Amino acid sequence: MAEPIYTVSEATADDKNHPLLPEIAIGIDIGTSKCSVAVWNGSKVELLRNTRNQKSMRSYVMFKDEMPWGGVSEVLRHDDREIFSSGAIFNMKRLIGRMDTDPVVHSCKTLPFLVQTLDIGVRPFIAALVNDVWRSTTPEEVLAIFLVELKAMVELQLKRLVRNAVLTVPVSFSRFQQTRMERACAMAGLRLFRLMPEPTAVALLYAQQQQQQIHENMGSGVEKIALIFNMGAGYCDVAVSATAGGVSQIKALSGAPIGGEDILQNVLQHLLPDFESFCSNHSLENIKSMASLRIAAQDAIHKLSSQPVVQINVDLGEEKKISRSVTVAEFEEANRELFERCGKLITQCLLDAKLAAEDLNDVIIVGGCSNIMKIRNLVLGLCKKEDSYKGIGPLEAAVSGAALEGAIASGVIDPSGSLDLLTIQATPLSLGIRSDGEGFATIIPRNTVVPAKKEVLFATAHDNQTEALIAVYEGEGKKAEENQLLGYFKVTGIPPAAKGSAEISVCVDIDASNVLRVYAGAFLLGTKRAVSPFMEVRMPTLDDGHGWCGQALLKMYGSTMDLATIPKKIHQ
Amino acid sequence: MSFGILPSRGGSSVSIRSPRKSQLPGADVCHRRRIPAAGRRPVWPKGLRASCAACGPRAAVEEGGAVGEWRRTGSMYELLGIPMSGSLDEIKRAYKQLARKYHPDVSPPNLAQEYTRRFIEVQEAYETLSDPSRRAIYDRHLVRGIHFAFSARKKFDEEVEERSGWKRCWQDQLEGLKRRSMNKNPDDDDDNDDLSWGARMRRRREESSSSVPS
Numbered sequence A: 001m002a003e004p005i006y007t008v009s010e011a012t013a014d015d016k017n018h019p020l021l022p023e024i025a026i027g028i029d030i031g032t033s034k035c036s037v038a039v040w041n042g043s044k045v046e047l048l049r050n051t052r053n054q055k056s057m058r059s060y061v062m063f064k065d066e067m068p069w070g071g072v073s074e075v076l077r078h079d080d081r082e083i084f085s086s087g088a089i090f091n092m093k094r095l096i097g098r099m100d101t102d103p104v105v106h107s108c109k110t111l112p113f114l115v116q117t118l119d120i121g122v123r124p125f126i127a128a129l130v131n132d133v134w135r136s137t138t139p140e141e142v143l144a145i146f147l148v149e150l151k152a153m154v155e156l157q158l159k160r161l162v163r164n165a166v167l168t169v170p171v172s173f174s175r176f177q178q179t180r181m182e183r184a185c186a187m188a189g190l191r192l193f194r195l196m197p198e199p200t201a202v203a204l205l206y207a208q209q210q211q212q213q214i215h216e217n218m219g220s221g222v223e224k225i226a227l228i229f230n231m232g233a234g235y236c237d238v239a240v241s242a243t244a245g246g247v248s249q250i251k252a253l254s255g256a257p258i259g260g261e262d263i264l265q266n267v268l269q270h271l272l273p274d275f276e277s278f279c280s281n282h283s284l285e286n287i288k289s290m291a292s293l294r295i296a297a298q299d300a301i302h303k304l305s306s307q308p309v310v311q312i313n314v315d316l317g318e319e320k321k322i323s324r325s326v327t328v329a330e331f332e333e334a335n336r337e338l339f340e341r342c343g344k345l346i347t348q349c350l351l352d353a354k355l356a357a358e359d360l361n362d363v364i365i366v367g368g369c370s371n372i373m374k375i376r377n378l379v380l381g382l383c384k385k386e387d388s389y390k391g392i393g394p395l396e397a398a399v400s401g402a403a404l405e406g407a408i409a410s411g412v413i414d415p416s417g418s419l420d421l422l423t424i425q426a427t428p429l430s431l432g433i434r435s436d437g438e439g440f441a442t443i444i445p446r447n448t449v450v451p452a453k454k455e456v457l458f459a460t461a462h463d464n465q466t467e468a469l470i471a472v473y474e475g476e477g478k479k480a481e482e483n484q485l486l487g488y489f490k491v492t493g494i495p496p497a498a499k500g501s502a503e504i505s506v507c508v509d510i511d512a513s514n515v516l517r518v519y520a521g522a523f524l525l526g527t528k529r530a531v532s533p534f535m536e537v538r539m540p541t542l543d544d545g546h547g548w549c550g551q552a553l554l555k556m557y558g559s560t561m562d563l564a565t566i567p568k569k570i571h572q
Numbered sequence B: 001m002s003f004g005i006l007p008s009r010g011g012s013s014v015s016i017r018s019p020r021k022s023q024l025p026g027a028d029v030c031h032r033r034r035i036p037a038a039g040r041r042p043v044w045p046k047g048l049r050a051s052c053a054a055c056g057p058r059a060a061v062e063e064g065g066a067v068g069e070w071r072r073t074g075s076m077y078e079l080l081g082i083p084m085s086g087s088l089d090e091i092k093r094a095y096k097q098l099a100r101k102y103h104p105d106v107s108p109p110n111l112a113q114e115y116t117r118r119f120i121e122v123q124e125a126y127e128t129l130s131d132p133s134r135r136a137i138y139d140r141h142l143v144r145g146i147h148f149a150f151s152a153r154k155k156f157d158e159e160v161e162e163r164s165g166w167k168r169c170w171q172d173q174l175e176g177l178k179r180r181s182m183n184k185n186p187d188d189d190d191d192n193d194d195l196s197w198g199a200r201m202r203r204r205r206e207e208s209s210s211s212v213p214s
Helices: A080-087 A105-112 A139-158 A175-187 A196-216 A260-271 A275-280 A283-306 A328-334 A336-352 A373-382 A397-409 A546-557 B021-033 B050-062 B067-073 B076-080 B088-102 B110-130 B132-143 B156-160 B164-186 B197-211
Strands: A026-030 A036-041 A045-047 A060-062 A088-091 A114-116 A123-129 A133-137 A165-167 A191-197 A225-230 A238-245 A247-256 A309-317 A320-327 A364-368 A422-424 A431-435 A439-444 A453-458 A468-474 A484-492 A503-510 A516-522 A535-539 A564-565 B154-157
Touching: A026 A139, A026 A196, A026 A397, A036 A139, A045 A191, A045 A397, A060 A080, A060 A139, A060 A283, A080 A123, A080 A283, A080 A320, A088 B110, A105 A114, A105 A260, A123 A328, A139 A175, A165 A175, A165 A196, A175 A191, A191 A196, A191 A397, A196 A225, A196 A238, A196 A247, A196 A364, A196 A422, A225 A336, A238 A336, A238 B088, A247 A336, A247 B088, A260 A275, A260 A320, A260 A328, A260 A336, A275 A283, A283 A309, A283 A320, A283 A328, A320 A328, A328 A336, A336 A484, A336 B021, A364 A373, A373 A453, A373 A564, A422 B088, A431 A503, A431 A516, A431 A564, A439 A453, A439 A503, A453 A484, A453 B110, A468 A503, A468 A516, A468 A535, A468 A564, A484 A516, A484 A546, B076 B088, B076 B110, B088 B110, B110 B132, B154 B164
Parallel strands: A026 A165, A165 A191, A225 A364, A247 A422, A453 B154
Antiparallel strands: A026 A036, A036 A045, A060 A088, A114 A123, A123 A133, A225 A238, A238 A247, A309 A320, A431 A439, A431 A468, A453 A503, A453 A564, A468 A484, A503 A516, A516 A535
16 A cells, blocks of 8 residues: 555646545536536636636527537637527526426527427427528437537646536426436436525625635524525526534525527617517528617627616518617516516515515625616515625536535535535425316425425325326425426325225325335225335436326326325214 | 324324323523514413423424434424424524425435435424414424324325314314323223324234235
8 A cells, every 4th residue: 555546636736725535526607698607626616617618608509500509618709690600509407307388498489599399399490591491309319419618628637537426406497407407417427416596696606705704703603594586598596594613505496488588689679679479480581681780689688787778770671670779677567578578587485485684694696687676676676785795706606505415515614714605495386286187286385404304195086996196296385296207106005985085195204315206006995005016216217208298198098097295084 | 195204103192191291391481581582382281381491401302303203203293303492494594494404305215215204293393383374283283292193094085184273173183082091091902093104004014914824
């Protein structure tokens, strides 16, 4: 044992920062429009830059040439016009794991690349224009190509292999969407240590800063409540966290797929009322005009955050021309509904956390949309605060939090105690099963602390029913179909009896690594003895086509294998 | 929502005679002497105060974090290692401390499963005690010696009504009475309600495998 077996030959000379540390998982924040990577460098979180010295890289993959390549390396820089020329796929995060009946997928049809839907609840068809031919791909594949490039860039800089990563995801991502992210990572050769809801990554960063302040001035360690508002190009997330002594507890989460992309579309709609039909025609001439329009609208939105009025001039060809001014008031009116939805997310989150605006110590506003005045004012107004928390970079917050989590999860111990942190996560969405026809019976409500385990009894819906279908859904809709189907299985051998008298137990378990398992089985009449061994099913089991599947299930088995919730008054 | 805070069939969850249980209010009194400010707990039946002197040191041990035993011995206060007079701040602090110990993210890998279960129990204790109305109900039960062996198994309605006021309170009392009467005449089908979830599942499996000839 003359030499330690773990000597890494690659880590030498200029690599003074991390020679003998365990392999530290990197933090990745793939945004709808921008992406960044960070890693714990031994003493703090460091954002990594690409060869063009950018910390924040555009999330897209260009398919124009035979070898697709993305926005990470950008050896040859693509400008907006090229990216919007249909040869590139972007906004992957808005498409991944969504069905073709999803309104978010439908809003993507106005993007320059091709998004085709059949509206039956299967994966949408997406394609990029390569040599004047639409070449098909999938959101997972695009994301994987992007991640491969990202990984290569990080490996070059860290001078070591990178295998482990912590990724941030929006709060509103379903477990099905999460599996799609996992698949993309697997395709890129990355092992996912954890998927973190974006605002909880910010909460972790905040907890670390609070902890440091306490170390510095020997503070009291009083619990601090923070509201985190994170709005990027694709998603808007809100979280309320309670932080004390390095433990940050997520009190509540809320989120929706609304973001800068919707703001852009609203402005486009304002400029060109028939823009949807205009964009749906993907002819070569049209693509060019669409690109011009998009660039002009983007530019206008940026300018409107610092000036009261902006002039827009776009030539759409075929004698169509837009030449007009847009004021801040017009901009805000065009997005009124969107701002209202953002407001609702905040009120909902406070309500779920059982807290009032007055209880908040800090309001943290991050994400690409954080510089839109209207949004800042809205958030601060609802939280009754004069100003937001300073000390967290709005564009680097989530990725820094992910890198912290990566270091913690990799078992790095910092002598100064700045990694002595713990986040207690909560489930962002309710979990339950279909019952009473098309109803949805919640078993684990949203904002339940993870790990969690809950069991609920159900009864048969028909006389002498011997089989029951357990269809597991995730979401907040009152009807099962409004939620995301995660999987299904059958419980058989139910003892024949009058409807409502046979009992079926359904237990939902989320373990420490956020893995969801559903256990179910029937009891012998009048006892708590299982008829046959319980079923244990890891969810989601679905691979694709869940909308399609849900409807088929309902049609085939809905009436015969239904379950009923047990009203308490009747029981015992 | 409970996962066997309460112990196995050996320890009857209801017996008021159990010395362990009478300790609790006593511990509270002891504590109140030291910190007069915390005085909003319900008034204890006189008989219970007597045990105060005897329980003092043991209570202190439990405050010090003798958590290893709580699953067998008892109350959510013991679980969190705080006196019954504990303030909301104390509850929060105790919860965070225990979370740092039992949260699966920080637990030793070989103990992850065990600690996950404990974390869920700590979480439940925290959620109950940090909500004034739920804490009041719990305290009432504790005084009467009825433990909160809410079964993890629930009717759907109960789950929905989980946090709603006085109605819940009535139901709890009824449930408590029912439970007491059940324990007087133990019916072998129901007495496993007090087992942890895992234990019940195992038992169910055993039962089913023994009942189904293989």
